[in-house]
Amino acid sequence: MSLQKAFVAIIIMALVTYIPRVMPLAIFRKEIKSKYIKSFLQYVPYAVLGALTFPDIFYSTGNLITAICGTIVALILSYKEKSLVVVAIGAILTVYITGLMIL
Amino acid sequence: MRKRFDKKEFVHGLKGGMPIAIGYIPVSFTFGLMAVSGGLPVWMAVFISLTNLTSAGQFAGTNLIIAGAGFLEITLTTFIINIRYMLMSLSLSQRIDKSMTLGERLIAAFGITDETFAVSSMEAGILTYSYLLGLILGPIVGWSTGTLLGALISSALPVSLSGAMGIALYGMFIAIIIPPAKKSKPLAYVILISVAIACILKYIPLFSIISAGFRVIIATILGAGIGAILFPIEENSKEENIKEGETI
Numbered sequence: 001m002s003l004q005k006a007f008v009a010i011i012i013m014a015l016v017t018y019i020p021r022v023m024p025l026a027i028f029r030k031e032i033k034s035k036y037i038k039s040f041l042q043y044v045p046y047a048v049l050g051a052l053t054f055p056d057i058f059y060s061t062g063n064l065i066t067a068i069c070g071t072i073v074a075l076i077l078s079y080k081e082k083s084l085v086v087v088a089i090g091a092i093l094t095v096y097i098t099g100l101m102i103l
Numbered sequence: 104m105r106k107r108f109d110k111k112e113f114v115h116g117l118k119g120g121m122p123i124a125i126g127y128i129p130v131s132f133t134f135g136l137m138a139v140s141g142g143l144p145v146w147m148a149v150f151i152s153l154t155n156l157t158s159a160g161q162f163a164g165t166n167l168i169i170a171g172a173g174f175l176e177i178t179l180t181t182f183i184i185n186i187r188y189m190l191m192s193l194s195l196s197q198r199i200d201k202s203m204t205l206g207e208r209l210i211a212a213f214g215i216t217d218e219t220f221a222v223s224s225m226e227a228g229i230l231t232y233s234y235l236l237g238l239i240l241g242p243i244v245g246w247s248t249g250t251l252l253g254a255l256i257s258s259a260l261p262v263s264l265s266g267a268m269g270i271a272l273y274g275m276f277i278a279i280i281i282p283p284a285k286k287s288k289p290l291a292y293v294i295l296i297s298v299a300i301a302c303i304l305k306y307i308p309l310f311s312i313i314s315a316g317f318r319v320i321i322a323t324i325l326g327a328g329i330g331a332i333l334f335p336i337e338e339n340s341k342e343e344n345i346k347e348g349e350t351i
Contacts, residue, residue, distance in 0.1 A: 001169075016181050054301055099267060
């Protein structure tokens with residue numbers, strides 16, 4: 001993608017990020033009534049993060065084996081409710097160390 | 104009559120935003136690293152963080168830019184990912200100082216992230232413009248600074264380490280969704296459905312024409328949609344659920 005096209009894409013991204021933030025605060029000022037729409041909106045972040053993570057995480061390091069090891073460590077640390085930074089660093093170190101062992 | 108700019112409120116907001124700002128640095132660092140190693144110039148990586156101020160949406164959008172995806176795909180993907188802000192904005196709209204002008208609302212809305220929302224929700228009483236301005240300032244600075252650092256360091260990191268850092272964002276996503284899913288069965292099902300659909304779309308040859316962005320959109324809509332039909336959340340429980348979220 002050319003830089004110019006990338007720039008346009010970024011402006012569009014900024015707009016579609018800003019619109020959901022600003023509309024209710026500036027314009028609607030009303031509450032959504034339907035419990036189904038409310039539930040849907042509430043489930044969206046979890047569904048989206050799940051779909052963003054899997055299966056792409058397995059291809060995030062350039063090596064399937066190191067990525068799987070990193071994923072397992074991230075799952076274990078998160079299950080133990082470690083903080084975001086601890087989980088991320090744990091996954092990075094695992095990938096780095098398993099990478100050194102394999103290659 | 105409330106003062107237009109209340110210094111005490113502003114400082115109180117600044118203090119509330121500090122831990123968020125610090126937490127953003129490693130995440131945005133990874134973003135800067137990813138954007139520059141994907142071929143974008145340093146200024147563009149920082150420009151994305153300054154204008155988008157969001158994690159999942161801008162990571163996904165930037166990935167699509169690097170992959171050379173079309174405008175429609177980029178627009179829909181980032182929009183779907185960011186739709187959740189509507190709920191937070193709605194919730195905040197019930198709590199803010201009613202005398203806030205349109206201009207002030209436009210500025211405060213820009214700084215709504217999962218974290219600033221969570222912190223302001225815990226705040227007692229009416230949320231003033233001065234407080235909100237103070238609250239969002241630190242996170243904006245932290246998010247851009249981290250991006251700049253990651254973008255600048257990108258070329259100096261050894262390949263083995265920058266390759267390993269590719270997993271950081273996904274690790275954080277896992278850290279965001281697993282703890283709430285442990286406590287809530289509906290959330291666990293929503294995540295499982297969405298992941299299953301994403302994998303089906305990726306691995307079954309029939310669906311191979313569907314690009315990465317649309318795959319995430321379809322999986323999200325089906326996962327959250329099926330979840331909403333099977334497990335509609337009853338009133339009252341709304342606030343707590345959002346507070347548990349830790350995405351930006």
